[in-house]
Amino acid sequence: MQILNFKGWTAIFLCLSSLAQAGEIRVNVKDQHAKPVEDAVLLLTPVDPTKMPRLKPKDEVVDQIDKEFMPYVKPVVAGSKVFFPNKDNVRHHVYSFSPAKSFEIQLYSGKSAAPVVLEKPGIVVLGCNIHDWMLGYIYVADTPYFAKSKADGTILIDGLPEGDYQMRIWHPGMGMTAGETGKQVSIHDGNVSQLNWQINVKPVTRISRKSSSQGPGY
Known part of the structure; x- marks a missing residue:
């Protein structure tokens, strides 16, 4: 049987403590017509810059x-x-x-x-x-804390250390600005935050060429 020394137990304790404190945030993103928004990027930035990994x-x-x-x-x-x-x-x-x-x-x-x-x-x-x-x-x-919305408009960012975060969101339909800043959220004791976020987006036209009749040279 392998016996862990004090350092080994300390490492395990710190690891378990980190996991216990990790929280997550779930956001439902919808547009101005209350429709789900796909491909929106959500970013969380620690309010305290010293907590930015x-x-x-x-x-x-x-x-x-x-x-x-x-x-x-x-x-x-x-x-x-x-x-x-x-x-x-x-x-x-x-x-x-x-x-x-x-x-x-x-x-x-x-x-x-x-x-x-x-x-x-x-x-x-x-x-x-x-x-x-x-x-x-x-x-x-x-920031290392970011994720992209699925087709149903949902975003999940997990494994968040305890602390306060500033939210920001961006989508191609919002133009080439850095995005829209939202409210601050607090992560503590492994909590789960569930939020709704409505953004104004312009229609994005994407032309698919999957059925193109053009030859392989083009």
Whole structure:
């Protein structure tokens, strides 16, 4: 039988304490017509800046399938590397002229393109120089606490340490601003906060090319 020393028990206690204190927030997002909003990005920022953990960039993926960016909206933490694999049978030319990140990936197919590092928080609008209907968005977050709404408008952010948080929300239909700031929420004793949030969004037109009759060269 393995006997844990004092340090071992301390580590377990701290781990269990952290889990016990973790809370979550659930938000239902609807538009001005009371319809669920998909692809809204919710962000929580600690009110006390000393409680902001160190950001941990990740390797992320925005795919290109059926001449569309997948997913349409992708939230990532600042500093992340984003790969743009091309699974179509045509070449794409991905670009962005956004203040948060300006870049170009010349014509390519497959997985040959080098990743793009997104260091600066903000909104990166994606386009394709060959297929001008292709449109996508990357929200580069300055906080590790974020999530995106599902088709039914629901968002869940769990594993939140105790403390007060400022809420912020963004959707492509809100334009290229940083988003709308909401009220503060408090997380304590592993509580679950359930909120409703109505936002004003403009219609976003997305043209699907899945049934396109154009040949493989385009």
